[in-house]
Amino acid sequence: MKLIMKIGFALLFISMISCSKQQQKRWYNQAHKEEPVESHWSYEGETSPEHWAELEKNSDCSGQRQSPINIIDIHTVEDKDEESTIELFYSPKTILNKVRNNGHSIQFDFDKGDSIAYNQTNFNLVQIHFHEPSEHTINGIRYPIEIHLVHQSQEKNYTVLSILGVEGEQSQTMEDMESFLPLKKGEEKEIEKAFDLSRLFPENKSYYAYGGSLTTPPCSENVQWVIFKEPIAVSLEEVLKLKDNMPLENYRDEQPLNGRMVYLHKMQ
Ligand SMILES: [Zn+2]
Structure with a gap:
């Protein structure tokens, strides 16, 4: 009888230890907000862009309408149709939800607030x-950085606005965004504060x-x-700080x- 009780206590003790270890691990993960970065693709070696189509079997990576492209100015067609002019509705009140290092880039997630109208469709x-x-080059020239502002419509189609950066004066908006760095791979920070992105755009649109x-x-x-x-102008320090937090x-x-047209829409 005594022996059975001893064995019983021993088993109970072992299960309590293993339970609390699991719980500790959960608490650790919650406190540090570390999500496992699960992806098979990267920018180097055997999982670099040349291998994306074979790695990601159900992707469009081997499609005929892929990005980025080199834009050759003299091959573009001027689009004078006012109906296709893009309209920006950016508000200084839009909430920056969080910033994260997703292992491929530094990404800022926004709550609903900033939007655009393009080709009679709204994109948030x-x-x-x-x-x-x-990624995009213009007349073969690659710029120090490219910022992608990803907008989605209700039908889940995308319009991505791309802002290229050249080295020059510092950009206050970039300084503000980079104040949340450094972030390790898989790490994220909750922000929940208003962030004015409208100052990021070039003067001539x-x-x-x-x-x-x-x-x-x-x-x-x-x-x-x-x-x-x-x-837009960004300082060398701003480029280097960003570079330190992303894959090379x-x-x-x-x-x-593949026969696609590239349009140029001139704005005043
Ligand atoms: Zn991108």
């Missing part, structure tokens, strides 16, 4: 992230436009691209146009 800003150096894809798997081909012709050279190479 969802998130913005960075590529260093740029002339843009190139074409139909393409997400530049990361699943490379979905339901993306309207709007690339501002005028780059997180850009995909130029994709073939």
